[in-house]
Amino acid sequence: MTKVTFREERCMGCELCVHACPQRIVTMAKHINAGGFHPATVVQQDKCTGCAMCALMCPDVVIEVEREEKQ
Amino acid sequence: MRKVFSKPASLSDKPFHYCPGCTHGIIHRLIAEVIDELNIKEEVIGIAPIGCAVFMYDYFDFDFLGGAHGRAPAVATGVKRVHPDKMVFTYQGDGDAAAIGTAEIVHAAARSEKITSLFINNAIYGMTGGQMAPTTLLGQESTTSPEGRSKEMAGYPIRLTEMLATLEGTVYAARVSVHDVKHIIQAKKVIKRAFEIQQKKVGFALVEVLSTCPTNWGLTPIEATKWLEQNMIPYYPLGEIKVPKEV
Amino acid sequence: MSKILMKGNEAFGEAAVLAGCKYFFGYPITPQSELPHYMAKRLPEVGGVFLQAESEIAAINMVYGAAGAGARVMTSSSGPGISLKMEGVSYLAGAELPAVLVNVVRGGPGLGNIAPAQSDYFQATKGGGHGDYRLIVLAPSSVQEIVDLTAKAFDLADQYMNPVMLLADGILGQMMEPVELKDIKPNIPAKPWAVNGMKGRAYRNLIVSVHIVAEDNEKFNLTLQAKYDKIFQNEVLYENYKMDDAEFVMVAYGSSARLAKGAVDKAREKGLKVGLIRPITLWPFPSERLAEAATTAKAFLTVEMSLGQMVEDVRLAVNGVKPVYLYTRTGGMVPVVKDIVVELEKIVQGGGK
Numbered sequence: 222m223t224k225v226t227f228r229e230e231r232c233m234g235c236e237l238c239v240h241a242c243p244q245r246i247v248t249m250a251k252h253i254n255a256g257g258f259h260p261a262t263v264v265q266q267d268k269c270t271g272c273a274m275c276a277l278m279c280p281d282v283v284i285e286v287e288r289e290e291k292q
Numbered sequence: 293m294r295k296v297f298s299k300p301a302s303l304s305d306k307p308f309h310y311c312p313g314c315t316h317g318i319i320h321r322l323i324a325e326v327i328d329e330l331n332i333k334e335e336v337i338g339i340a341p342i343g344c345a346v347f348m349y350d351y352f353d354f355d356f357l358g359g360a361h362g363r364a365p366a367v368a369t370g371v372k373r374v375h376p377d378k379m380v381f382t383y384q385g386d387g388d389a390a391a392i393g394t395a396e397i398v399h400a401a402a403r404s405e406k407i408t409s410l411f412i413n414n415a416i417y418g419m420t421g422g423q424m425a426p427t428t429l430l431g432q433e434s435t436t437s438p439e440g441r442s443k444e445m446a447g448y449p450i451r452l453t454e455m456l457a458t459l460e461g462t463v464y465a466a467r468v469s470v471h472d473v474k475h476i477i478q479a480k481k482v483i484k485r486a487f488e489i490q491q492k493k494v495g496f497a498l499v500e501v502l503s504t505c506p507t508n509w510g511l512t513p514i515e516a517t518k519w520l521e522q523n524m525i526p527y528y529p530l531g532e533i534k535v536p537k538e539v
Numbered sequence: 540m541s542k543i544l545m546k547g548n549e550a551f552g553e554a555a556v557l558a559g560c561k562y563f564f565g566y567p568i569t570p571q572s573e574l575p576h577y578m579a580k581r582l583p584e585v586g587g588v589f590l591q592a593e594s595e596i597a598a599i600n601m602v603y604g605a606a607g608a609g610a611r612v613m614t615s616s617s618g619p620g621i622s623l624k625m626e627g628v629s630y631l632a633g634a635e636l637p638a639v640l641v642n643v644v645r646g647g648p649g650l651g652n653i654a655p656a657q658s659d660y661f662q663a664t665k666g667g668g669h670g671d672y673r674l675i676v677l678a679p680s681s682v683q684e685i686v687d688l689t690a691k692a693f694d695l696a697d698q699y700m701n702p703v704m705l706l707a708d709g710i711l712g713q714m715m716e717p718v719e720l721k722d723i724k725p726n727i728p729a730k731p732w733a734v735n736g737m738k739g740r741a742y743r744n745l746i747v748s749v750h751i752v753a754e755d756n757e758k759f760n761l762t763l764q765a766k767y768d769k770i771f772q773n774e775v776l777y778e779n780y781k782m783d784d785a786e787f788v789m790v791a792y793g794s795s796a797r798l799a800k801g802a803v804d805k806a807r808e809k810g811l812k813v814g815l816i817r818p819i820t821l822w823p824f825p826s827e828r829l830a831e832a833a834t835t836a837k838a839f840l841t842v843e844m845s846l847g848q849m850v851e852d853v854r855l856a857v858n859g860v861k862p863v864y865l866y867t868r869t870g871g872m873v874p875v876v877k878d879i880v881v882e883l884e885k886i887v888q889g890g891g892k
Contacts, residue, residue, distance in 0.1 A: 224293060235313035235506075235513040241473055258312065273297040274473045280317030281308055286297040334738040339604075340747070349745055355734040357607045358747035360630050363600035366592070370604020370612070371734065373588045374562060378736045396600070399593035 222289035223271030234258030241278035300324035313513020343385040362393020365400035404461030404495035422508030463495035469502040471517040542717040548573035554689035559725025561587030564601035571643035599627025606636040609733030615641035629668030633748030637696035643712040646871030654871025655709030660848035682716035776819035785814025802879035829856035
């Protein structure tokens with residue numbers, strides 16, 4: 222179980238995360254945020270492996286990644 | 293659920309003012325992650341540059357000093373000589389370190405000041421409007437080399453890190469890039485090493501980080517990462533150029 | 540305490556050390572080099588650091604760093620080197636950092652020569668660097684005063700969070716006189732604003748001089764101006780010499796004032812009622828004292844080793860109430876007492892320049 226959270230208000234719509242995601246599940250939203258950008262978002266949360274590559278590539282510290290602890 | 297990735301504690305929560313896709317933000321984050329991991333937030337003093345990163349102190353939650361263009365290594369020298377047990381780092385762009393402040397960085401290195409020097413090379417002047425940098429590649433267009441940089445007019449781009457590595461006082465010199473995830477992970481290791489060298493008081497540690505400037509290169513952020521990989525890395529090869537035996 | 544014989548340039552150094560200055564960053568230039576020589580030997584004895592920088596620009600920026608880090612710090616140079624330091628002086632003023640600079644002035648402009656001059660008066664008192672700022676400028680006239688004013692410079696710098704310049708010249712730097720190193724004590728205040736790492740603090744410290752929004756910059760500059768007004772009200776220093784019945788008032792500082800004093804004595808032997816007002820602080824300038832003197836004096840004579848720099852401040856202070864004449868030598872040439880007296884005689888007879 223993993224969860225990826227986008228702090229959408231910080232996103233500048235550069236799309237670097239879209240290309241960094243190996244699962245290709247990050248897309249740009251249709252709406253615009255307060256900064257005037259289409260923010261990045263994840264549509265199929267269940268496909269996320271929690272690899273954090275999107276977060277590593279993000280220049281604006283938009284993304285948080287959480288993973289279930291292994292027992 | 294455990295957070296495996298979130299904002300490092302040493303970063304403030306203020307959103308960056310950089311252009312979309314500019315990799316300054318990645319480098320800032322890596323520095324903050326390293327400072328958190330080494331648990332030195334209460335020991336560290338940053339020296340801010342002039343250039344796009346002039347307001348970098350807004351994005352970190354520790355002591356900062358901002359001085360004149362190019363003089364960060366001299367300012368850092370003053371701070372470090374007063375507080376030899378604190379951690380002092382500089383963050384300079386290519387105009388700051390490789391043009392107006394060449395003398396200051398050369399002599400800080402020659403004196404082997406026990407500081408960590410980060411040199412951000414994006415081959416262009418960002419803040420002032422896309423002018424030619426000392427690291428602008430031959431043929432690269434800028435607002436002051438509209439036909440592309442020519443060697444007849446402007447000479448050759450400077451490989452500052454190789455140049456400084458020739459000095460005895462430079463104990464660590466490395467060049468990294470942040471154009472993709474693999475290289476970002478590598479860049480963090482190298483930046484961490486440059487701080488650890490300061491902790492061990494070995495001498496002047498320099499990390500050059502190749503960075504993008506989508507706005508002034510006239511490219512999308514994705515295209516800019518490709519341009520960096522295809523054009524900058526061949527001229528500015530990545531790797532550790534000089535490593536002291538202490539690490 | 541007994542008196543010891545000291546050279547001016549060395550007296551700057553010893554007084555600084557006694558005032559708690561542990562850091563000196565500089566670059567060699569004649570005629571001030573005995574000061575860095577002295578500090579190179581002396582500072583390690585008190586656990587301090589002397590560092591020869593690669594340039595005056597680097598030196599002043601090291602001063603900026605050390606001052607920001609909370610230390611008492613000094614640099615010294617001469618004309619051409621001070622020009623290079625002016626970038627850093629503006630940043631020190633803008634960041635409100637305390638530091639002490641010594642300028643042992645030499646002949647100029649350009650490379651000029653290494654002979655004594657006072658031609659850096661404008662640079663010292665009217666800006667020198669960019670932006671709306673003021674530098675506190677102290678002008679010693681003897682080696683003893685070098686000692687006293689150096690110690691005072693550090694206190695003023697800390698009190699007002701402002702750079703302070705000691706303006707001397709090649710004569711004062713090179714001359715030897717007996718001095719008393721009275722009980723100078725390091726009155727170093729706490730510096731909770733210094734960048735020294737956050738340990739033990741709940742907040743981080745930040746030292747910059749940027750105010751990107753014009754409204755903010757104006758507001759900041761007005762707070763600087765309020766500080767400068769306070770300095771102007773509280774810190775003016777001058778010496779009156781035989782002023783009680785003076786009808787003709789000379790104005791001179793530093794080495795020129797020593798010669799002007801000689802001229803006062805000679806002129807009085809000839810029966811001329813001459814006195815001297817010697818500004819000790821060049822900024823803040825003793826304008827009020829001069830305005831007051833203008834109510835009783837018949838005329839003023841400014842004596843300076845520059846082609847009419849301080850005379851502008853004298854004229855502003857006298858404000859047209861009485862004539863202000865000028866006697867100068869320049870380019871490293873020094874005024875001669877008998878020539879000053881000749882000039883005084885001309886003024887008394889209604890002549891003068």
